[in-house]
Amino acid sequence: MNDRLLKTTNPGGSPLINERLFKSIGKPLQRKEDQRLITGKGRFTDDFSMADQTWAWMVRSPYPHARIVHIDKTAALAMPGVLAVLTGADCMQDGLNAIQHSPVPSTQYDVKLRGPGDTPVFTGQHYLLPVDKARFVGEAIAMVVAETRDQASAAAEAVEVQYEELPWVFDSREAAKPDAPRVWEDIPGNVLVDATFGDIEGTEKAFAAAAHVVTFKSHVGRVTGVGLEPRAALGHYDADGDAYTLYAGSGGAVRQKRELADVLGVDQKKIRVLSFDVGGNFGTRNRLYVEAGLVLWSSKKVGRPVKFRAERSESFLTDYQGRDLVTDVSLAIDRDGKFLAMRAHNLSNVGSVLVSLSPLGKGSGLITGSYDIPLATLRAQAVFTNTMATQAYRSSGRPEVTFAIERLIDRAALQIGMDRVELRRRNLVKPDQMPYMNAVGSTYDSGEYEINMDALLELGDFAGAEARRAEAQSRGKLLGIGFCNYVESSIGTPKERVDLIVHADSVEVVIGTQPAGQGHETSFAQVAADVLNVPFEQVFIIMGDTDVVSAGGGTHSGRSMRHASTIIVLAAEELVMQGRKIAAHVFDVAVDQLAYDDGVFRCLYDNRAWTWFELAAKAAAAKLPPELAAGLRVRFDNEMHTPVFPNGSCMCEIEIDPETGSLEIKRYATIDDVGRCINPLIVHGQAHGAIAQGVGQAMWEGCHIDPATGQPLVGSLMDYGMPRFDNLPSFKNEIAEVLSPTNPFGVKAGGEGGTTGALAVIMSAVEDALLPICGVIEMEMPATPLKVWTAIQEGRKRQREKSPARTDARPEVTA
Amino acid sequence: MNPITYLRPGSVDEATRLRADFEEAKYLSGGHTLLPSMKQGLARPSHLIDLTAIPGLRGIAVEAGDAALTIGAATRHVEVASSADVLRVVPALAGLAGSIGDRQVRNRGTIGGSVANNDPSADYPAGLLGLGATVVTNQREIPADEYFVGLFDTALEPGEVIVRVRLPVPLAAGYAKFRSAASRYSVVGVFVVRTPQGVRVAVTGAGEGGVFRATALEAALSANFSAEALAGLSIDSGALLRDMNATPEYRANLIMVMARHAVNNMGRVSMYK
Numbered sequence A: 001m002n003d004r005l006l007k008t009t010n011p012g013g014s015p016l017i018n019e020r021l022f023k024s025i026g027k028p029l030q031r032k033e034d035q036r037l038i039t040g041k042g043r044f045t046d047d048f049s050m051a052d053q054t055w056a057w058m059v060r061s062p063y064p065h066a067r068i069v070h071i072d073k074t075a076a077l078a079m080p081g082v083l084a085v086l087t088g089a090d091c092m093q094d095g096l097n098a099i100q101h102s103p104v105p106s107t108q109y110d111v112k113l114r115g116p117g118d119t120p121v122f123t124g125q126h127y128l129l130p131v132d133k134a135r136f137v138g139e140a141i142a143m144v145v146a147e148t149r150d151q152a153s154a155a156a157e158a159v160e161v162q163y164e165e166l167p168w169v170f171d172s173r174e175a176a177k178p179d180a181p182r183v184w185e186d187i188p189g190n191v192l193v194d195a196t197f198g199d200i201e202g203t204e205k206a207f208a209a210a211a212h213v214v215t216f217k218s219h220v221g222r223v224t225g226v227g228l229e230p231r232a233a234l235g236h237y238d239a240d241g242d243a244y245t246l247y248a249g250s251g252g253a254v255r256q257k258r259e260l261a262d263v264l265g266v267d268q269k270k271i272r273v274l275s276f277d278v279g280g281n282f283g284t285r286n287r288l289y290v291e292a293g294l295v296l297w298s299s300k301k302v303g304r305p306v307k308f309r310a311e312r313s314e315s316f317l318t319d320y321q322g323r324d325l326v327t328d329v330s331l332a333i334d335r336d337g338k339f340l341a342m343r344a345h346n347l348s349n350v351g352s353v354l355v356s357l358s359p360l361g362k363g364s365g366l367i368t369g370s371y372d373i374p375l376a377t378l379r380a381q382a383v384f385t386n387t388m389a390t391q392a393y394r395s396s397g398r399p400e401v402t403f404a405i406e407r408l409i410d411r412a413a414l415q416i417g418m419d420r421v422e423l424r425r426r427n428l429v430k431p432d433q434m435p436y437m438n439a440v441g442s443t444y445d446s447g448e449y450e451i452n453m454d455a456l457l458e459l460g461d462f463a464g465a466e467a468r469r470a471e472a473q474s475r476g477k478l479l480g481i482g483f484c485n486y487v488e489s490s491i492g493t494p495k496e497r498v499d500l501i502v503h504a505d506s507v508e509v510v511i512g513t514q515p516a517g518q519g520h521e522t523s524f525a526q527v528a529a530d531v532l533n534v535p536f537e538q539v540f541i542i543m544g545d546t547d548v549v550s551a552g553g554g555t556h557s558g559r560s561m562r563h564a565s566t567i568i569v570l571a572a573e574e575l576v577m578q579g580r581k582i583a584a585h586v587f588d589v590a591v592d593q594l595a596y597d598d599g600v601f602r603c604l605y606d607n608r609a610w611t612w613f614e615l616a617a618k619a620a621a622a623k624l625p626p627e628l629a630a631g632l633r634v635r636f637d638n639e640m641h642t643p644v645f646p647n648g649s650c651m652c653e654i655e656i657d658p659e660t661g662s663l664e665i666k667r668y669a670t671i672d673d674v675g676r677c678i679n680p681l682i683v684h685g686q687a688h689g690a691i692a693q694g695v696g697q698a699m700w701e702g703c704h705i706d707p708a709t710g711q712p713l714v715g716s717l718m719d720y721g722m723p724r725f726d727n728l729p730s731f732k733n734e735i736a737e738v739l740s741p742t743n744p745f746g747v748k749a750g751g752e753g754g755t756t757g758a759l760a761v762i763m764s765a766v767e768d769a770l771l772p773i774c775g776v777i778e779m780e781m782p783a784t785p786l787k788v789w790t791a792i793q794e795g796r797k798r799q800r801e802k803s804p805a806r807t808d809a810r811p812e813v814t815a
Numbered sequence B: 001m002n003p004i005t006y007l008r009p010g011s012v013d014e015a016t017r018l019r020a021d022f023e024e025a026k027y028l029s030g031g032h033t034l035l036p037s038m039k040q041g042l043a044r045p046s047h048l049i050d051l052t053a054i055p056g057l058r059g060i061a062v063e064a065g066d067a068a069l070t071i072g073a074a075t076r077h078v079e080v081a082s083s084a085d086v087l088r089v090v091p092a093l094a095g096l097a098g099s100i101g102d103r104q105v106r107n108r109g110t111i112g113g114s115v116a117n118n119d120p121s122a123d124y125p126a127g128l129l130g131l132g133a134t135v136v137t138n139q140r141e142i143p144a145d146e147y148f149v150g151l152f153d154t155a156l157e158p159g160e161v162i163v164r165v166r167l168p169v170p171l172a173a174g175y176a177k178f179r180s181a182a183s184r185y186s187v188v189g190v191f192v193v194r195t196p197q198g199v200r201v202a203v204t205g206a207g208e209g210g211v212f213r214a215t216a217l218e219a220a221l222s223a224n225f226s227a228e229a230l231a232g233l234s235i236d237s238g239a240l241l242r243d244m245n246a247t248p249e250y251r252a253n254l255i256m257v258m259a260r261h262a263v264n265n266m267g268r269v270s271m272y273k
């Protein structure tokens, strides 16, 4: 077993990486998994059923905040088919532990988030069912197990929960006030993180001396993942083996196994978790859900398998949600437009219990964006509220801070009267500054930001934008041109494990990542095929069953391609050594008489040569000595800590109808530096989906809460606006491959960049379109027709009040 | 979900008898309003009386001389949208039916179900009120002006069955709607109809009491049927709905804008979002 710590490997440094011989890497190969998925042969959680299985239904809190006074199970237990009614008190009695989410990012590359006064972060206790209080609408308070799903649901209505309603708070700014209702009695106030970073004194001085100071404030609201497959869990306790089995699609079965073992207080060996095809994750499934623990625990109690499947309305209420950051940023700029210093205050809403600080933490390290800003200070805060917990959501934390810095720079350009592209150009981090450490301590690995920006301006025909604006104006429409740069970080769990196994007709790669549509079965096979020089078609990727996949970090934070390509090539190097030993044995020559080149083992003194598959066949037939008995099989563990920084630029054009406020995206172009691109078809697909997901938040999506009642207003697709194909233009995307020096192939990440810039670029375009009427706008996303129309009315009113004479740079259009 | 008995009567009489027999029974047509509300626990019928197998409840006919269209209550949206007769005599009504929901909804949902339900954002109520239709039930004929009573409320008596609707063929009609990004229902829909007696303008999606006629617009357009005639007019936002999609003021504005689009696009449906 090898435990190499990769710090700075040269791209191409491995003898097995030979670009000239690549047959698969870099090619837009069709996805291996698609045939299965589009012919209904996917294996999603609800596709699994067990003989004699029973069904679970949750009794959920109708209140945002309420004390649980009493739960009467009697009526429910008397209902037909009911096997059990379980509550938080039962969990306590059985000694179940709270879920240990490990919510505080802890690698050496993460900023150190601490509680107020440098205390440890208070996380709350995430029990499977609470004993004391309901802390958000939809929280599971009790669970019914019955013979059928309908019976369970009917009986759930008969569970009588006596609540005592408590004052509630859902807005993070309100929650941070000293007299706000307390979500957890254990800590004074709801503030669980309050940490300040950077050079405070230096920043203050720079601000004092600056020619210009520009500020921007906004709230990046709450969204949810809306996976096509509602979450589900099937749990089985086998009394004979005293072992638990869970079928539950997630972002990584190994993590779920570990955390479930903690919750149930049993050895990890007693738990098997299976997660095959996953119908949408985006981060929502990367943390353990209470229902996963509940089906296992209740299965032991009722002696039969227990299945849970969420309704769409339950998913809206209780899938881990995303974003929800209040940001207040300012920038000090000198006379020539050079950025001197930045100040940021970010307030994250973690919901009712702490599941992850990744959004706050990830964003904290990137507040200065793609720019060389020598000084910065950041105050990072997080608060509890009476809402569903938030979790890392596609590009965790980065769209928020990209939004802040990029909107701030747009404002700066307006305020100091400089072209927004030129202002950015003067401040971008330059290639010769790489690796570049930003003012809050993140070290960017590589990137050619200005080259990318210019390529994007070309791709999107930025030069022609004013002509298109004039044309729109002639039709009575307002055209807005949005622009932004972005940089993001990909860190993720540092450990990964692979088993590489060569059979006589195939190669198996067993690995602990967990795709939800990212195409690992294809792109990982491309890597394995090229490093071993075997046909792509004969490589198979095995994932998702913890009895087969013994370790692994799952899929999040853009880690999978980078970790997989690295560990596959490292494992392949060991496999070659193993292959040479086996070949030497089988053909009875000394190991140094054997050469390996490009997939062929050759005997140096005669003409004998064998491919991997020939050698595997011969090895299977031969009697190998004990030290080689495993055959052509290696297990490799790797740890890789150094983050990479995917980056890029985007522009879009939005046409607004001033009469209705309706918005139409006419043009959307991106350049994404993903490092080495293993499969451009997949990377483009990821870019398209990622853009749609970011645009969705900017234009349609929002988990709105009624300020009068604390009730979520969004419980179905009737209220939650999803991105749809007819609301999006055909994208112009290009991939830039600036190889990262941190890993053998130079991979960065390609799944999140599209989302990272989308919020900023859309709102940049909306503001640009409305500028002649409204000036700068204080509009929170989503930018709906209602908000746009209302802003136009207010802008016109202000204009009328101010002066009848117009002072705008651009004339307002008339219909 | 409680057990439900499914019944499939062969005549309207049998249907009404069954309805009288079981207090908690409900008529079922396309099911695209009723079934979702049952799944959410908002409706809990003991019996479902499926009307769609009753002969005569389905189909589209044009009266002699193209005076009127009759559409059976159980006629599906897709049938209205693609009917050569409807496309010939009131193309905007075919367009309206084709603008409802999505393909799946149009393949199941029916005009009778929509009109019986009278959702404040539904499209057919605007079509019926605009065209001055008559709702024909097993008991009587109800003019559209008296039929749509309020939010999800109609002049139907308990147990009364819509058999068909009769729609006088106008000189021309046009429908413009502004759709919600999420549900794609109308935030505001305006159905404008020219008849020899004058212009009728029906507004859906906007009113606190459901579909209504915009009489000021009707008067202006009756005097001068052109978009210019609408200039300077406005809608009082006092009785308009407020929700996540729109404020009353925004709806008032959308009514004027959609009315103009309808007038400029007679003979079809124009959609905005």
Ligand SMILES: Cc1cc2nc3c(=O)[nH]c(=O)nc-3n(C[C@H](O)[C@H](O)[C@H](O)COP(=O)(O)OP(=O)(O)OC[C@H]3O[C@@H](n4cnc5c(N)ncnc54)[C@H](O)[C@@H]3O)c2cc1C
Residues within 6 Å of the ligand: B026, B027, B028, B029, B030, B031, B032, B033, B034, B035, B036, B051, B073, B074, B099, B100, B101, B102, B105, B108, B109, B110, B111, B112, B113, B114, B115, B116, B117, B119, B121, B122, B123, B124, B160, B161, B162, B163, B184, B185, B186
């Ligand atoms: C996803 C989705 C999107 C939709 N989008 C739109 C849209 O954009 N615009 C729009 O207008 N509608 C929309 N609808 C509603 C759709 O048009 C429904 O089909 C329609 O409102 C109800 O018709 P139905 O035949 O399905 O009625 P059902 O659901 O079968 O019945 C509805 C009600 O009417 C009663 N009823 C049915 N028939 C009769 C009758 N003949 N006499 C007396 N009572 C009767 C039933 O008892 C029930 O109470 C949408 C529905 C869905 C599910």
